[in-house]
Amino acid sequence: MKLNYKRTILVGLAFLSICAFWQMYDNVMTLILTGTFHLNESLAGAIMAADNILALFLLPLFGALSDRTNTKLGRRMPFILGGTAGAVILMNLLPMLDNGYAASPSVFELASFVIVLGLLLVSMGTYRSPAVALMPDVTPKPLRSKGNAIINLMGAVGGVLYLAVAAVLYPTSKTEGLEHINYQPLFLVVSLIMLVSVVVLFVTTREPELARKNQELEREHPEWNLAEDDGAGHEVLPAPVKRSLGFLLTSIALWFIGYNGVTTWFTKYVAEVMGEGLGGASTCLLVATAGAIVSYIPIGMVASRIGRKKTILCGVVLLAACFMMGFVLTTVYSSIQPIMYVVFALVGLAWAAINVNSLPMVVEMCRGSDVGKFTGYYYTFSMAAQVVTPILAGTLMRVIDYRVLFPYAALFVALSFVTMLGVHHGDTKVEAKKGLDAFEEMD
Numbered sequence: 001m002k003l004n005y006k007r008t009i010l011v012g013l014a015f016l017s018i019c020a021f022w023q024m025y026d027n028v029m030t031l032i033l034t035g036t037f038h039l040n041e042s043l044a045g046a047i048m049a050a051d052n053i054l055a056l057f058l059l060p061l062f063g064a065l066s067d068r069t070n071t072k073l074g075r076r077m078p079f080i081l082g083g084t085a086g087a088v089i090l091m092n093l094l095p096m097l098d099n100g101y102a103a104s105p106s107v108f109e110l111a112s113f114v115i116v117l118g119l120l121l122v123s124m125g126t127y128r129s130p131a132v133a134l135m136p137d138v139t140p141k142p143l144r145s146k147g148n149a150i151i152n153l154m155g156a157v158g159g160v161l162y163l164a165v166a167a168v169l170y171p172t173s174k175t176e177g178l179e180h181i182n183y184q185p186l187f188l189v190v191s192l193i194m195l196v197s198v199v200v201l202f203v204t205t206r207e208p209e210l211a212r213k214n215q216e217l218e219r220e221h222p223e224w225n226l227a228e229d230d231g232a233g234h235e236v237l238p239a240p241v242k243r244s245l246g247f248l249l250t251s252i253a254l255w256f257i258g259y260n261g262v263t264t265w266f267t268k269y270v271a272e273v274m275g276e277g278l279g280g281a282s283t284c285l286l287v288a289t290a291g292a293i294v295s296y297i298p299i300g301m302v303a304s305r306i307g308r309k310k311t312i313l314c315g316v317v318l319l320a321a322c323f324m325m326g327f328v329l330t331t332v333y334s335s336i337q338p339i340m341y342v343v344f345a346l347v348g349l350a351w352a353a354i355n356v357n358s359l360p361m362v363v364e365m366c367r368g369s370d371v372g373k374f375t376g377y378y379y380t381f382s383m384a385a386q387v388v389t390p391i392l393a394g395t396l397m398r399v400i401d402y403r404v405l406f407p408y409a410a411l412f413v414a415l416s417f418v419t420m421l422g423v424h425h426g427d428t429k430v431e432a433k434k435g436l437d438a439f440e441e442m443d
Contacts, residue, residue, distance in 0.1 A: 052386040077202065266285065
């Protein structure tokens with residue numbers, strides 16, 4: 001039995017569209033909120049955290065709704081199509097309202113922007129869980145880790161596409177000195193990427209047929225179901241495993257607080273501290289993303305030899321060191337220098353070492369039972385961290401100094417090293433893999 005890579009890549013187009021949007025949202029929205037609407041960092045951070053607050057409720061809600069949906073298009077496809085269509089329309093209204101407020105500030109423009117933004121976040125929340133669930137629906141259980149790797153690669157491609165577009169459309173030479181920047185072309189291009197991705201997915205993927213075939217295959221292999229329960233359908237974990245799970249979930253929250261603090265505020269940080277525009281910041285983040293992508297195969301090989309936990313710990317040390325180096329470099333230099341690209345490439349490597357191995361460790365502890373529930377644990381802690389950090393980091397930057405961002409991130413990442421020492425389960429070692437197989441450990 002082999003993974004159908006072509007089909008999995010096509011299924012991953014939905015996640016590509018999602019990641020392209022969120023990369024743009026994280027990079028541009030802080031600039032609009034603080035630059036056009038002149039909100040302070042705390043209030044802007046609260047708005048930036050709204051998507052993660054909504055995600056805590058919307059992701060499990062619409063995931064469960066799609067489980068109970070039965071249409072000719074399938075269970076997941078109606079949510080993917082409807083959510084994407086709504087998002088594409090709403091996201092192109094935002095830069096129009098942004099430009100309108102810049103030209104003639106009014107309470108109506110501000111209120112309209114907030115309302116449209118809220119509807120957009122809801123629209124995006126309706127189809128993330130169904131999009132992620134589509135891959136397990138059409139992939140046999142033994143191949144889902146490999147399938148998940150391809151899905152995450154497609155997400156990385158979506159992020160790279162956005163960063164490349166932003167770097168080309170908004171270099172510092174074009175934005176320097178402008179009182180207001182028109183982001184309409186950027187939103188339009190990203191919405192087209194999303195639309196084309198989902199249309200190709202819909203045209204090439206027959207969800208009901210593929211899901212039916214997969215269900216038939218799994219019925220032929222009851223040995224794939226390794227679930228253990230208490231007789232009432234609920235899994236029972238031994239106390240030591242529960243402790244490991246608690247430490248691991250705490251670690252996940254801590255390193256997301258550090259990492260997401262930087263990704264959320266970096267564009268505003270370099271604008272205030274170094275006078276760089278969106279193009280320069282996007283280039284640094286593009287280098288970090290590229291660094292992660294080229295690291296996935298080596299990271300998979302390393303993890304297969306030394307284990308997931310040691311690989312994560314190495315990544316945590318490197319990430320904390322890179323954030324402290326970022327503080328030094330942005331303090332010493334007044335513009336982005338080539339050495340910063342090297343540091344951001346190492347940030348990508350470190351994040352890959354962490355991110356590739358963390359969700360598989362969580363899922364490994366459930367020993368094959370109720371993977372969706374344990375995946376929910378992962379996203380609950382990672383999303384909760386991303387609710388807290390935009391507000392906390394933004395407030396500290398406003399009250400203390402913008403340069404507190406990198407030490408703040410380094411501190412929380414370093415704390416995750418301590419909590420990871422308490423994790424003693426979920427660290428399986430397997431034979432080293434080559435090529436695309438090395439991606440199977442990704443989340």
